[in-house]
Amino acid sequence: MAVVTEIRHSTPTPTPLPPRPRASANRVAAWGALIVVLGAAIWSVADLEINIASMVQSLGNAADFTSRVFPLDFPPLGELLVMTGQTLAIVVVATVLAVLLSLPVAIFAASNTTSGPVMHGAARIIIVLSRAVPDLIFAIIFFRLFGLGALPGILALGLHSIGMIGKLYADAIEELDGGPAEAVRATGGSRVQWITSTVIPQLMPQLIATALHRFDINLRTSVLLGYVGVGGIGLELANALRTMQYQRGMALALIILLLCIGVEMLSGAVRARLLGRVRPGRGGARGFIDRIAAGWITAPRGGREPQRTRAGRIRIAPQWDSERIRRFAGVGLTVAIVALATLYADLNFSTLLKDLLAVPQLMGIFLPPSPQDLLGTLLESMLVTIQIGLAATLLGLVLALPIGILAARNVAPSARVANLFRTIIVVIRGLPELILAIVFIVITGLGPIPGTLALAIGSVGLLGKLVADSLEETDVRVQDAVRATGATGSQVFYAATLRQAMPQFIAHILYQLDVNIRSATLLGIVGAGGIGFYLLNASRVQAFDVVSFIIVMVLVTVLAVEALAVWTRRTLR
Template structure:
């Protein structure tokens, strides 16, 4: 009887049919190498800057001494305080309006569905990158030389720098619009102006207003920084107080700035949420509905029922319907706000035109770049600036990631925990990083440690919110499937939620590094280390050729980091 030998175990059909995981692409490997190199550089930066527990513990006595010198707080008289607030809000309002006016045409040229010419689109994209790369502090220094003291340099600096963010968001929004109405207008023989005013602006209105409100928040915090180079309002008053070591007055103003930033952010955030919710659902109730009714559909881009209007040769002027009255009143209200802001800022047309006549001679002071004998020192300080940004990004991530996770509604079921960490994020977001840097300079002394700690804590406000939003945007069906199979909460989080959000986390960290490089430059003006201190000193002693050299160095670093960030995001998307 033949003896059968045991055969090798056969794979099941389902297992045999499973495709092998594709090997990582060269771009993915390169992105991983870049991230590991940045991590190693960040760790080395923390060591080189001597940021450790022992040095922080040694500064504890300085913190106690600083607290004793600050209290009791010394608030200015109410009338003076309200005047400072009015000046600050006027500058920020005009700067934000200027950024919208400049950004919209740039965005139209940068969007692929509104501009077919590659040269025009490429030029617009370059303008967006350059506007974002040049810190507003540098723009303010240049404009102060052209226009002198006053609100105009601050308005121009904030407005032009804002184009880098606002125009990019507008261009992305234009590219995501439904092209049907635009193509219909084009097919009917509509001009380019008609295509823009009818096919782009109305559906884009929610994004226009929401982005402007978001930029208003950012410009309000930045105006405090520009106070150190002469921009009026709360920032200038606080800078004067801190320079004279009047800590009770300076920290009282800082506290007021914090409260003002938080109030403005909560208010604008509520309006933004209402606008976007109304644009998506077209609801007629709540805040979105109220704004929609007041603006006759402008806030949410809603379409109102058209009133029957007479036609014919005698009906050239549309009747004053209730809808037209509301729309007119809405536009008039915006015009009144801008007019009040213009009056509150103290701008005069005469000073503006006088400054424009000096543009040519003033620009000549900045070229050609100079300071060759200072190049070694400037490169060393630039390296310190990059170290501060790298160290702050790593420390900020360590602080912000757990806070963002605990603030995500689909990760933590306890509403009290969610609310607590959401409030913490809002509070930290409301603190201008310059205020944190001033405090740390007093506590830890002049140098890079103060700037690093200020940016690391500031990362909680930015990165934690981005992390929480990314976690909440993950596909909950995957998480529900794992729960149904018996997985525990931590297993669901690691295997489903965190895995889906990981690419977004990497993108957020690269964005934070990009922001920290610019911020590290700005914080140098208060002695928080880096090249910003030398930039401010060069402008004060009117070595404008050295200012140009520093600007070009900063611009090169920012563009390199932005290029790496774009490459990593595309490789991991």
């Protein structure tokens, strides 16, 4: 007898999704603050009257500008070499000074090498304050304390550079392998011994690469400091434009542009070799630009492989091959260049001690800070400076986002597209903002518009690179998982890639805003609007109480933006 059993198919009960976690009050407040910043940026663009109509009205000025500039009036070769040598000497000595001061600060600022919470906090404060005070303000103070010469410019560039170099060194130290340091400590090595034998050797490639990158930045800034008396090609450019000698001024501007590109190409090639990004066989325009970018356009993401013996073991001491001989010769050449730069800068060490002893007395002329009868004007100018920074960041972001997205190799449709947009980013980064501001001032006239446009173009270079790097650092496994469900390319980008990179995007945008506000202060001295114009005038008429009041205003503004950026990054992480 057959038994038939009926099989019933039951519908599985769907598992309910867990409830979405409620956003914390801090997270809501952080997003609210970002919305307020976005609204302020949109208002700044409208209030500064940056629109297509104003650009069209300036086309006639562009034609007049071209007729007044050409033919270019280049200075005699001897004068050109002298002023270029002065500029390079100041920048070399300032960068070396910054590295020597930044390394101990970074060691105390890094959590794995600091001696205690007090020194850790003090080092972090030094880094923040050095970044917050623009080099222009340092230069004005040191010119009053030490008089004319190269020393004020060297100190201004060197002390301000501690903010960037010290932070990058501290971050690099915290990412080093702690195994060698633990091994040295286990053998009874002192703190100085394990730092000098394990931390410094591991840090050396990043140390040199960061110093070369800062050298490029200091070269551009030294030209701008020529407006407050720092010698070299920047001072000659300021004198030419101040007397409306546009043919000579734009000739010097072209020389500055070529000098910046040449120095950046040289330092980029050295950085690429140090970081293991050398790829043979690149030629033509693409190879030229790739060398400027330290191999960033076509470089693999991995680092350099350690040297090994024939048996396959990792070599702990490099052999004396051609590569080591070149490095040794490079060290000797670097020492010689620094020595020559120090001599050429003509530093008067005999009067330095006397000037240092007079510092407490001279500092009294800056105290107490007072706006005199210019409080309303100064507050309005400070607001314009903030508006320039906000508007430039917004305009730069609009252009940098698509360029940076297409420059990311894990997002771009092809490697050719990624390399093309990486090349565009490098070319834009090679344009000094000072030169752009001068051109826009002559075309559109004095005011905040030329400064905003110059900073917006500069923002495309930095923001575009940061966006591309952030997208490439996302976890590709998340993207592969979304793609495996049948999602399209745009769905993968918005659901997996962009969501991972969003916290980094926000951090980069706020960092760019911080940079633009400080840069707007600098560009104000050439007539690009904002508080910089009044800062320069107050120093010229020796109203140092007004100078110190403006310094306090700038410092408070920059620190407020810095605090907002730090709080937002921590909240939205």
